[in-house]
Amino acid sequence: MATTLHDVAQVAGVSFKTVSNVINDHPNVRPTTRARVQAAIAELGYRPNLTARSLRSGHSGAITLAVPQLRLPYFAELADAVISAAEAHGLVVLIEQTSGGRDRELEVLKSPRLKMSDGLIFSPLGLGEEDAALVTAEVPIVLLGERIFSSSCDHVTMQNIEGARAATEHLLDIGRKRIAVVGAHEGEVIGSAGLRLKGYREALEARGVPYDDSLVAYMGEWHRANGALAMHELLERGVEFDAVFGFNDTLAQGAMRVLQEAGRRIPDDIAVIGFDDLDETRYSLPTLSTVDPGRTEIAETAIKVLMERIKTPDGPAPREIETTFSVVARESTLGTAP
Amino acid sequence: MATTLHDVAQVAGVSFKTVSNVINDHPNVRPTTRARVQAAIAELGYRPNLTARSLRSGHSGAITLAVPQLRLPYFAELADAVISAAEAHGLVVLIEQTSGGRDRELEVLKSPRLKMSDGLIFSPLGLGEEDAALVTAEVPIVLLGERIFSSSCDHVTMQNIEGARAATEHLLDIGRKRIAVVGAHEGEVIGSAGLRLKGYREALEARGVPYDDSLVAYMGEWHRANGALAMHELLERGVEFDAVFGFNDTLAQGAMRVLQEAGRRIPDDIAVIGFDDLDETRYSLPTLSTVDPGRTEIAETAIKVLMERIKTPDGPAPREIETTFSVVARESTLGTAP
DNA sequence: CCGGAAGGATACAACGTTGCAGGTATGCCC
DNA sequence: GGGCATACCTGCAACGTTGTATCCTTCCGG
Structure with a gap:
């Protein structure tokens, strides 16, 4: 059996509440008593029972991160960043995989398990703008991604339009004129694909380059195989x-x-x-130029905002926060016009 | 405030204990009462407080997974597999990143946070065989990986020697005779590098191919940059x-x-x-032949063994379990001798 | 030397749940 | 119809902690 406050109290010769007071750094404990209690704690190797503390105090020091799948490098790196940011604040992270399925995402929102944590960082994929009203839970939520913008949660997102615009401008800057697009989603307006296409078009327009729909490859999910498929199609076209x-x-x-x-x-x-x-872009042959969407910043901001919301649930109105991005030029865009 | 057993009891007109009995499927509840209680549960949208249940019952339905870093694809895919396997058993997974640091790994073992979960799946990197005795915690542990073999925990591991032997034989089978090695660790005997080198040598010996140390590139950590560096060195040699x-x-x-x-x-x-x-080996150019070490099997076995150990801590003696592997031949080893 | 205020420690209740021991009907048998 | 087993339901206690209220010191000023 694990040692409890009572065991420590008995050894130190004080009431168990005094031990609690020592642990929680309450004032009004005489230095000598404090020392005696601390000695007893050390002697017994006492560790507080976080479950009991959690029941009593109403918060657990854990948060939930819900993402589609960790095997997708983007989410693995996001999870890494979130866990690191949480760790820095003494929070532990519980991960739910949703596979990006709408039903599973709703299930996570309603699951009693969610209440084992104090808040949720939620990166939906199956849910869309029309489901905004369903994004509620018994704990505060910070929403990530581009699927839902009109929910009543705090929302941390990257600058998709601006990032895509900058990426396109980078290609134009090195003298390219005919820029093919891989990954468009038919008819999508918001969502990563819709926003990035918008940024692409804005850049073209700003530079007076005509938009040509035959350069755009539409597809379903953003898997590597689809990138390959789309490129085959473009070449055949x-x-x-x-x-x-x-x-x-x-x-x-x-x-x-x-x-x-x-x-x-x-x-x-x-x-x-x-x-x-992604990390791997640094190691491909050639190394891949890309847009750094500020993943670390997303994670840190999400944690910060979530902690504030946990502290004061009825605090400020839901915030919409965009992180800073930057174009990372590597070998795949080296040099100038062909 | 969330609804409790008491609220449900009041609505259903029974004692709160009866509600508890309904929820836990206890016998001796009349069907009519059961129905009434369930109606009340549905009406109020009652969800059990898992923290309280956990305090009372002594287990939480969560397990901890401790890995070096999720940004490393191997661990991301492992975590994915572990979470999926856990989910299938109704368990939720809490992730700790250790960075592979010895101190941090020990910290995780001793942290009171660990007790928020019922068990630990631990993939150490900083700790080694000499630390075997330190691998204990207040919850059951299942050890993964090749760093520690003599601990008193259940241990699930891949067949490193046999897998490496099969990989080497695969190369010999397609007519290669001079096989360079990238990733050896100077003087290591156990640990992935030591075991895989052993498998490599066994394969050579079995086929009567002489071992040539000048073909072996030694290095520190297994990062992509080191793979590149080692190859440069081999070429220069x-x-x-x-x-x-x-x-x-x-x-x-x-x-x-x-x-x-x-x-x-x-x-x-x-x-x-x-x-x-790794998933990415399917998409590189050329696609990379590799050894599938049975990651899904590792995850499922780890969960299964951990659950057994949680149920009966003083069950069978610690087990040493090896998963099945297979050589996956892709483009990078296509064809025969040059 | 007494009254009062602070400091230091304690007692009690509560968080929401489950295990255990009981309690009250109901039905069955003689 | 009384005794007794059975089926159903309830009350109490406990898990280990923290918040609130309270109590007992001690020390100070008058």
């Missing part, structure tokens, strides 16, 4: 292009592979840029 | 080789990149095989 904007790094890498197999040199013939700044 | 065995996929990919930059064709000039079967 016979349309000319001198650059590719992959809406995320995974797509860009799938596309790069197909380009290389087809004998196109990167960046000489075709420049390629991605989005997300 | 001027030693001839027609195949490379990367001790993990990340190293193999770093090596592949350098080989390609140096103008060597894969697999025509040099065949390459890795270890781990």
Whole structure:
């Protein structure tokens, strides 16, 4: 059996409440008593029972992070960042995988397990704008991503439009004119794909480059295989292009592979840029230029905002926070026009 | 305020204990009462307070997974598998990142937070065989990996020697004779590097191929950059080789990149095989042959063993379990001798 | 030397749940 | 119809902690 406050109290010769007071750094404990209690704590190797503390105090020091799947590098790196940020504040993180399924996401929101934690950082994929009203739970929520903007939760998101615009401008800056897009979603307006396409178009317009829909590859999910497939399709279409904007790094890498197999040199013939700044982009051949969406900042901000909301649930109105981004130029966009 | 057993009891017109009995499927509750209580539960949207249940019953339905870093793909995929396996048993997973630091790993073992969960799945990196005795905690532990074999915990591990042997044999089978190794650790006997080198040597010996230490690249940590560095060094050394065995996929990919930059064709000039079967090996150029160490099986076995140990802490003696592996042949080892 | 205020420690209750021991009907048997 | 087993339900205690209220010192000023 684990040692309790009572055991410590008995050894120290005080009431168990005094031990509690020592542990919680309450004032009005005489230094000599404090020392005696601390000696007893050390002697017995006492560790507080966090479950009991949690029941009594109403908060657990844990938060939940709900993401689609950790095997997707983007979410793995996000989770890494969130756990690190949480750790810095003494919080522990409990992870739920949703597979990006709408039902499973709703289930997580309603699960009693959620109450084992003090708050939720939620990166939905199945739920959309029309479900905004359903995004509520018995704990405060910080929403991530681009699926839902009109919920009543705090929302931390990257600058998709601006980032995509900057990526496109980067390609234009090195002299590319015909920029293919890999990863568009038919008819999508918000959501990463919709926003990034908007940024792409804005950049073209700002530079007076005409938009050509035949340069845009539409697809379903952003998996590497789809990036490869889309690039095959673009090549078969016979349309000319001198650059590719992959809406995320995974797509860009799938596309790069197909380009290389087809004998196109990167960046000489075709420049390629991605989005997300995954770790692996630093090691591909060639290394992949990309947009760093500020993942660490997203994680830290989410934790900060969530902690504030936990402290004062009826605090300020829900906030919409955008993180800073930057274009990371690597080998895949090296040099100038072909 | 959340609804409690008392609230439900009041609505249903029974004692709160009866509500508890209904929830826990206790016998001796009349169907009509049961129905009435369930109606009240539904009406009020009652959800049990898991913290209170946990305090009372002594277990929480959560387990802890301690890994170095989720940003390392191997651990991300492991965590994914563990969470999925846990989910299938109604368990939720709490993740601690250790950075692979010895002190931090010991800290996790001793942290009171660990007691918020019922057990620990622990993949150490900083701790070694000499620390085996320190691997104890207030909850059952299942150890993963190759760092510690003589602890008193259940241990689930892959077949490193056999897997490495099979990988090497695969290279020999396609006619390669001079197989370079990337990722050896100077003087290591156990640990992934030591075991995999052993498997490599066993395969050579079994086929009567002489072992040549000049083909072996020693290094520190298994990061992609080190794989690249090691390959540079091997090339500079001027030693001839027609195949490379990367001790993990990340190293193999770093090596592949350098080989390609140096103008060597894969697999025509040099065949390459890795270890781990990371998702990304399916998408590299060329796709990377590797050893699938049975990650899903590791996760499921770990969960199963941990649950048994939680149920009966003084059950059978600590078990040493090895998972099944398989060689996955992809493009990087296609064809026969050069 | 007494009254009062602070400091220091304690007692009690509560958080929401489950285990255990009981209690009250109901039905069955003789 | 009384005794007794059975089925159903309830009350109490406890898990280990913290908040509130309270009590007992001690020390100071008058």
